[in-house]
Amino acid sequence: MSRLIKSCITLLSVICLTVSCTEPQLNNHQAVVIGLDSDVTTLNPLYVSREAEANISELIYLALVGYDWDSEKGEVISYPLLAKKIEWNGDSSSVLITIRDDIKWSDGDKVTTDDIVYSFDLYSDPKVQSRFYGIFNNYYLNQDLSIDLEKTFKIISPTRLEIKFKPNVPTSTFDFDMPILPKHLFKNIKREELATSDIGFKPIGSGPYILDKWDRNQSIQLVKNAKSVLVNGNTIDKIIFKVIPDYNSRINQLRKGEIDITENISPEDMRDLKSDNDIVMIARRGREYDYLGLKNVGSEKENQGSNQLFGNKNIRKALSFALNRESILKEYLLGNGELMTGPIAPIFKSSFNSDLISFKYDLQKAKELLQNAGWKDNDGDGVIEKDGKKFEFTLSIPSGNPLRNYSATIFQNNLKAVGIDVKLNTLEPAVFFEKMFNKELEAWIAGWMVPIPLDLKPYWYSDTQIAQANVYGYKNLRVDWLLDNLEKKLTKSEYANTLREFQQIIYDEQPALFLFWIDNIVGYNKRIKNMKINPLGAVQKCWTWELAQ
Template sequence: MIRKSLFLLPILLIALLSSCGTKTEHPNRVVIGIPSDVNTFNPLFASSVDEGQVTELLYLSLADFRWNENLGELEAHPMLANSWKWAEDSSSITFYLRDDVMWSDSIPLTTEDVVFSLDVYSDPAVSSRLYGFFEDFYTDEENHIDVKKSFIVQSDYELQINFKPGSTPKLIDVVHPVIPKHIFDKYDRKDIETADANFNPVTNSPFVLKKWDRNQTITLGVNENSFLYNPENINELIFKIIPDYTSRLTQLKKGEIDLMELIATEDIEEVKNSGIVELMTIEGREYDYVAWNNIDPNVYKDGGGITPHKLFGKKEVRIALTHAINRKEILEEYLYNYGELAATPISPIFKTYINSDIEQYNYDPEKARKILAKEGWRDSNNNGVIDKNGIEFEFTLNIPGGNPLRSYASTIVKNNLNAVGISIKVETLEMGTLIDKLNSKSMDAWMAAWYIPIPIELKVFWYSDLQYSPLNFASYQNKKADKIMDELTKNSTMDKKKELYFKFQEILHEDEPITFMYWKSNIVGVNETLRNTGIGPFGAITHCWEWSVEN
């Protein structure tokens, strides 16, 4: 399941401009710079990473997930639930809720809120971001959870959730932000998306929305009645909307904001020289790639048939293309080694499951030429472009506009492939056009990036049945890989999962459906006075109720 997340938070601009950088006046205030405002505070409709983060600061879940750096995986901890217990056959799970959680309007949080939330998340009339993701539950023909079959309310603080036979439920797919029944139950389901309560949230967390100045600031204050409240930690969190990157960077260096993500590598030294900013990195969540359409887009468009692409249909050719591209040059010259070369979609952060025996296809243009020649690609007419059976090896590489890294990298790719006799034209597309072409599978080649989900999700990206893998834009086909992905959806031991992940990486590496370029670091600038930030793969602002400011 692809999990979408959050946005950002506003306050009074005059107050920010006059005192943001002065921690002595506001010793427990933290200001985070973000590029755009949120559209909702309801987790049902949080459609971006930023919106997801903000809403999850306002609405807690039954369990709290934290990243275990040593194991390289998520660990579940109690949150709204004190504990939970699975049935031996995983046919059900029972949650034991805390009895001291109050909504910010002083109404107790109970199992009724949990049942209501899951009911609403799955209701087609609501069209929540998670609609269709409850296949392990008992559902009707419209994928709406069957409340009577799925839930047994033992008491206000004990809830049993039943799953349909043959399902393989996981905790992270069961627990979601809980919303208040007594607030949203009064709306018709189809009207919840536009309800006033989305913008005046009644929360169950250590934060409440104090003020929202649209396109300016979002201000969260602490909820002193929360079981997570600590008077020693921050008491105000401000998301300041600053669309211009350079302006955000300037305010970070001046101490007017305290945290900023996605700092460009060329600005690192400048930020360090400010003397008040510490740089941290979030590793292994995003990789760039060059995609080779594995199937013929024209045949697919005409009848939906799967026919190998005339240029990229053979794995040997795709491996040759990866050998021909100097990925390391881009990593060193543009990214200043803030990242590492990629070999498969399994991130190095998943330490238990990364197959370290996989060897990179290193930059070797001579080897690329030999592989291509062995596959019949030779310059038969001495025009500088290799050909086979009357077809010249030429294509268009599409890249999204407004991305300096992709522009730089595409130039390197073009020059590298020209050097082995391949003619390539780079075409820049608006993001909307690029997405449309991805969905229609109409491009031959493109350059983009994937932000990977936690925990690992493979099927939606790599499964052969394109009806069930909407993000398999390269149309990769391998039945052995399919079988492994099917096995991974079942509950199994860690050793068994490790074996399956290792084998999947071997198969994918042998096929090289795309050229995996590099894992990119998210460089985060943090004011040196901030403590306990816990920045890691799960995000930069998770658990920020635990932050404190040293003055």
């Protein structure tokens, strides 16, 4: 996976991916078909946004580095792709990169360091408006946030390049892991027209696969790039990304042996599929979570004397105690997940604050907190009130998500038990998310996927121009300071301590009601060898896959 793993906002209307076995006319079963719920819109690395688009694009365009997951340490580790050697200076303020001299674009031209510099120029150009625009904070920048090429890059030779960074910033391979683009092709297109150019549909890359055929809304067929240094005689000949919108069809094909792998299997289907000896089931732990969001959380100072329902952190804690999340985890998810304490997943072992304990279902504790805050049922109608205002609100959910529908019903009944009247409102997903980002919803259930590397600022920083995912309106100056501090060069200990304090504050203030981490259940046919399924994904490093004969 490349820089897409650091995308800031990934809503958990999760895209289901499936991989099917070969079509009958293919010999020796040297093909894998990866099913998509919908067609991709582009293969241009400047603009790919969905996970499926990135999976395809990264098989065509190589980056300098790729990533594996170290489950023991709970962190990513990089490995060279286009790069041959990466040498940091003493304080990591610059890096000398030597690229391989045996990699060519699929049209025959050699990949050079000139392509690398040109790629970063495009990625940071405001005229291009790439998916990475505005994120090059560790580089020397011009006023328009484009990279200052003279200060940043020094081309030593066609295979050697030095990159210089601003002083006292936390540099890593994540700063230069974007797919590299062929300058000799992209330079012929006006930058303002790159988003709509045919190059998004007719890519020329340097990766292990080449685009062979794209039938819109049907399939995308890649063929092995025999000249790639990454492939060998056992590398799968063809990878076909096929549009298969219906979930039940994917599950049925998996059962029949027509599909080799599918993600996001429901817990009920997982239970049934476990009995099939040809299918291996794996629960991919923990970057996806659901939460219950509340409007106008604000700051404690702002909300003193306020009439906002959710402005008092003790009210939010009462709501957390009132929600029976354990029952959902046990009865609906069948244990395929875990309760949350905050927005950093336990899989990030060095960053996770293990001292925190998730809020347990405790109606009595919830009632005590509400009463202490002045909320009582004075007229005996079963709904608590304060200063003549009933404690009632509308909880919105997106349609087509059975888990959130189930959770909303459970929570409605839980909150009724403590005297809170909750009305449920189901909205079409497009309408739901538009209203959520416009802060028009009173309360809602949604989800996020945690970016890798951890990037918390878009969700919890007070300035919503920077934190567009701070849909709760949360403000805390200490949290702001901590998030700013994470952008400085810190020791491992300082970094861990900063994250621990951040988690403690979020836990104490409950700006959102954290529900559960949700496992992504993957099923695959045992004939596929060398698959790695981990927090980085299931469809990764496909050139290392093999099919048992």
